[in-house]
Amino acid sequence: MGMTMTEKILARGAGRESVRPGDLVLAKVDFAMGHDLTIPPAGKIMREQMGAEKIWDPDRVAVTQDHFQPAKDAASATLGRLTREFSHQMGIKWYFEVGQGGICHTVLPEHGLVLPGELVVGADSHSCTYGALNNFATGIGSTDLACVLALGELWFRVPETLKFVYRNRLQEWVEAKDLILYVIGQIGVDGARSKAMEHTGEALKHIDMEARLTMTNMAIEAGAKNGIMEFDEVTKEYLDPRAKRPYKPVTSDPDAEYEKVFEFDAEKVELGVAKPMSPDNYAPLSEVAGTRLDQVFIGSCTNSRITDLRRAAAVLENHKVAPGVRLIITPSSHQVAIQAEKEGLIRTFLAAGAAWTTATCGACLGGHMGVLGEGEVCLSTTNRNFPGRMGHPKALVYLSNPAVAAASAVAGVITHPSEVLAKMPASIR
């Protein structure tokens, strides 16, 4: 019996010839990540309860100061300090200070730290993002992270795999974000519960690496354990200048067993949003066009990489944010910010009247720099719109791609980007 990519990676980690869905395995971890909310508890459990004095491999751990940093209040300053102290004491090689890293799920791929064929864990639910780079990556808890930091291994239940095949190509204006929102809308927020989502098909060939990361990022919004993609020329090109270690891609066997196969015609997917209050509340853009907005947020590990900011800037060029609306743009990493500065994107944002912030998770999880008040309506390029996610439980959040967000900021209501910009330049599509 053949194996899927996910099964192969877990089998290798466990030192076994093969594994099957449902198996519980003890597997070696190739790379681990924690941040300012999860390193303090994990470090405490590891040292005080497990009795470990050092971590298993300081070269294979990354720590970012991203969730509530730069510190939003005294409590988060303490978390930042504990995170910083632990990282220095343990000699963690990939520690990213405030102003030098950014959001973990952008930072790790852009530094070439999470690679094909690897088994990656992160103490953050969106750690599934890395799977677009042909690895098994999943979110874990703080006790799990403590175990990994101490031993370099952790137990896993081998997930069943769901295969998603995307035929044809996405149409003009329609982005990977629209595709994944559509898929989650079809299968629901628990449609892939504890399972692997394997994305494949012709449509992916035309989707760049950053947009692929947007798709695997949202695997958890369908309840999945991980999202994973095949290795191809696009992956290779992205990794060639970045990869910090040699790597070995994996492929699914032709006779691998899938619990279910879903087929979608990418050409038929419309520009869309997730309406409040759930990421699976998909609606075509036409259904919500004209919805009045108080805030537009372009940010997060989902949709604030350089390609996202380029599209937002193309729409905002020579336009102003509508009166009564505020536009907040938060790059997802320091490198993204540097590149945006080089390309003149920041000037475009500032001229349009947008608030440009430092790289942080910020408003996405209702942390700081853009939290919503009671009754406010926000269009956001983020991943979750549950009640209270971005602030007040009675605030309404719509999720969209960055071009729709930018156009809607200009119009003051949810708007199709073609009403602001005639055509998205082919070079940044």
Place this chain on the structure above:
Amino acid sequence: MTLPKVVRGRAWKFGDNIDTDQIIKHAMEGVPGRDTWAGGVEQGDILVGGSNFGCGSSREIAPVAIRGAGISLVVADSFARIFFRNAINMGYPILQSPQAAEAVEEGDELEVDLDEGIIRNFTKGDEYRCEAFPQFMNELLRMGGLVPWVRKRLEERRRAAASSG
């Protein structure tokens, strides 16, 4: 806490999508003076749930609450992922068995053999399969969870390093 190889008890049957808030509330009602579900549980009883057992927010206390009520282990059609991880990390045995979840009725006398991965129903004279735990997992459950298990493994490594160097 040690975990016996074979667990025997009476079945308490629950439906699908029991969430962590409900779990906490149910078990808390077994606190002395409150006499609802948890009050009727006898030490060692077995909870049989439907699909997606333990869904909802990640409340580490949910498995603790069930154990506190006297339930020795939980069998379900399927578990919500966070509940599954939390329970095992705390050394609390939970077993996935769609067969048992469908067939078992409230009050059935059950016996679960953790090493063999077999659930015997004495009331009905049935037998259901569930995944047997691999050795490391049995060890982890017997030791009382992930923290003591890591502590022991670290000690073994230190000893191995000392004897080889």
